[in-house]
Amino acid sequence: MSQGTGMVGGRRVQPIQSLNPYMGATWTIRARVANKSNMRTYKSAKGDGNLFNVEFIDEEGTRIEATLWREVAQKYFENIEEGKVYYISKAGLKPANKAFSSVQNDYQLLISDRTEIEECNDASAEQLQKVKPKLNVTKIGDLPRHLGSRMLLDIIGVVASVSPLGSVKRKVDQSELARRDLTIFDTSGRQVTVTMWQTLASEEGDKLDKMQTEYPIIALQGVRANDYNGVSLSTVSRSTVIINPSTDESSDDFIPEAKELKEWLSQQGGKIEYPHCGAGLANNGRTSLGGAANNTRVTLQDLREKPVPAVGTKPEYVNTWAYVSNIQPDQTLYYMAAPDGSNKKVVAEGDRYYSEGTGKHYDSFIRRYVMRCEVMDHTGNLTFNVFNDQAEVILGCKADEIAESKESKDAAYDVTLKNALLVPYTFRVACKPEEYNNQTRLRFAAQSLKPLNFVEQSTYLIGQIDNLLPKAEAAH
Structure with missing residues (x-):
């Protein structure tokens, strides 16, 4: 649950989860820059410009994204550094465009030239460095709803099988990319294929390969749904994998969905084969939920x-x-x-x-x-x-x-x-x-x-x- 407003470093700080557009611009948040994109150039009917994206996370693990445009992007790009903690005030909120947002939040920060962004150098900043993003778990059976969205998803599932480590060549420079596929299932009674890339494929994938007869539980944080074989998941550079997450309620790392899944698994009598969540969506091996010609x-x-x-x-x-x-x-x-x-x-x-x-x-x-x-x-x-x-x-x-x-x-x-x-x-x-x-x-x-x-x-x-x-x- 979200905590109320509190005093931090002499400032009244609001949890990100409690923000809404009706509060005006009177609030202040304290958050770490969890991710910052490169500066990008765009062209439009109104002229050319620059933009970049920033993802913030507060002490409760709640994330929110901001896109900075034109002069505002130029003003803050060098001053905002990934990994550092900032006080942000005099900003606004708008509904997040979930077709383009990678963060699971209903709102997006509006940062203007009036916004004040000040680095936090007190003791509370060190505490924020240890905060992990809060899991917002999506059921495997619900994955078809997320096709076409850039939003990164959190999934918890049981590993049914692990493929050998393989590689593919990147088209741009012909470099080798390590990859490995997993099949996982959850309490929705559906399964999906997860493609892990690079270090996750070689390191965490190797651990899972040795454990697959034990049917370990994994928590995937920040993976993207795509339309390969109807529906599948893929890791990105920000993805993390937790193998056998804590089911101990007294632990700081306790994940309630993992406990629920473990209890459900114990009642399934060893069953590990379930219908694919993309059944009926695949067409010639690759399609999207929409866009396909349908003459029915x-x-x-x-x-x-x-x-x-x-x-x-x-x-x-x-x-x-x-x-x-x-x-x-x-x-x-x-x-x-x-x-x-x-x-x-x-x-x-x-x-x-x-x-x-x-x-x-x-x-x-x-x-x-x-x-x-x-x-x-x-x-x-x-x-x-x-x-x-x-x-x-x-x-x-x-x-x-x-x-x-x-x-x-x-x-x-x-x-x-x-x-x-x-x-x-x-x-x-x-x-x-x-x-x-x-x-x-x-x-x-x-x-x-x-x-x-x-x-x-x-x-x-x-x-x-x-x-x-x-x-x-x-x-x-």
């Missing part, structure tokens, strides 16, 4: 019940057949876009229109649809995002044409929406995870659609009926 027809219920992967995972594309059942008339429906075909949003500036996306001014604009509509089939309903080309098919007119009746509150607007209802289409749908109000959910967007072809639909339904009939009857 699914129902809206199938879409509602789909597992939600991590934000940043590539979209999955599926086909479904449904009726348009409702279009809310009071939605925005369209936006003003640049007339040059870039489709970038414009805003009025005097008697002209400016696009931040293109950095240009225009004398005019065109409207483009960005519509939400409800669709239904025999299993229920769902909301789809529908963009310009698909909305033109549904509504039968361009956005500029419907705008006049919508903005003048003409009855013709309601008639247009009503005439679009209860028309069946075959939709090609992109299923993409997004974060909203700190919750990850799937967003469904119609990538394409076409009016229902009744011959194709009849053929499909006949095939479905044949699949339900006993083979002997289906032959007649």
Whole structure:
């Protein structure tokens, strides 16, 4: 549990775990720089710049990340050193983008030129040097949700098998990289392959190889999920491996998840083979959860019940057949876009229109649809995002044409929406995870659609009926 605010070195220090964006910038934290990236250069429409990332850890083992940009990056890059302890005040917080963050924290530090970062040289700094990051354990069965995310995960599992030490050649310079694969499982009843690299592969891997008949428990801290063979794990330069972590509650190194796993293992009767957590996700040996072409027809219920992967995972594309059942008339429906075909949003500036996306001014604009509509089939309903080309098919007119009746509150607007209802289409749908109000959910967007072809639909339904009939009857 997080401790309350305390006085350290004459300062009132707040635990990282207790921070939230509603506290303002009145707090101070004391933290060690656990990791600092190199300075990187980026290019964008707003110009070129530099940035670097810093990972901080406090005395409770809670971590938080910060990205420093442009002038702020230049100001602090030489002054912030990995391994040193600092007081940080007058900083802000924002929700972490978990598609790009490597730290398991809901928030990210906002460091500006107002932020004060002062090195801590008192006795408390030495205490912080010994602090280890707090484990935030992910179950192996939940790993598919983290595909596509940069977030580093903590895993505790039983080692079922250890492969011999091998190596691969780095493409860049043809140097040899030591590697070793482990298979581990946990209380979720699922297993996964872990690839350890370099020193972890040769040293900890060698220890595990000699112990594998004992089925040791390992705690993996800071490993990354990837889509090799559906789902697998890989160590990175920051990863650590603890072999047979403490299950003694009186120990400072006690890990409750390790004790739970040890007790569960004792009840399994020696069973060490479990289904792979990526079963059903692999395609030709390598794929991601999303992005794969999927021509299977699914129902809206199938879409509602789909597992939600991590934000940043590539979209999955599926086909479904449904009726348009409702279009809310009071939605925005369209936006003003640049007339040059870039489709970038414009805003009025005097008697002209400016696009931040293109950095240009225009004398005019065109409207483009960005519509939400409800669709239904025999299993229920769902909301789809529908963009310009698909909305033109549904509504039968361009956005500029419907705008006049919508903005003048003409009855013709309601008639247009009503005439679009209860028309069946075959939709090609992109299923993409997004974060909203700190919750990850799937967003469904119609990538394409076409009016229902009744011959194709009849053929499909006949095939479905044949699949339900006993083979002997289906032959007649």
